[in-house]
Amino acid sequence: MISGFELIKQVNDTMKKPAVVAVKSGDTVKVYQKIKEGDKERVQMFRGTVIRTDRMQSHTARITVRKVASGVGVEKSFLIHSPLIEKIEVMARGKVRRNNLSYLRSRSGKSARLTGMDFDRQAINDVTVDTSQVTTENKTDKKVEAITPEDEANKEAEKTLIAEEKTEEVQEEKKDVKEDSEEPAE
16 A cells, blocks of 8 residues: 555656756856747747756756846746746856855856866757657657657658758749840840
């Protein structure tokens, strides 16, 4: 028999994204968030410094990102596992010794800078997912299908072929226009 705590933990774990970027306080990040305006949906990027991380092991993990826009400090909190967050990219890593960097609010200019650290940007931002455990659920007909690396490779190959075909078409059109312009006028 499953206890109430274990049942809640199982439900919370189903709400988590399978893999997220390891974000820490002091990181400069780009957060890509889906914005819905009427019938249209777009992705908006917010770039700033992470000044706080909360409950990183929970499904309610949150980061607070701060930037200065037109001389005004702007802070936004993002739930990492929210379906509205498309991706998070770590651009730079700052050397800090605490989790809450609220002292940055009162600083500006050079005093607000953090000492940079070397890190492997590719390794941090490359979020790999264990495909044996991850499934995506199609909400229209409730089918469950696994995402495999081969499927992703096939999609990339298909995109490449389509791009090559488009460039060939454009080159042919340019040749036709050039041939038309070279013909002598009578």
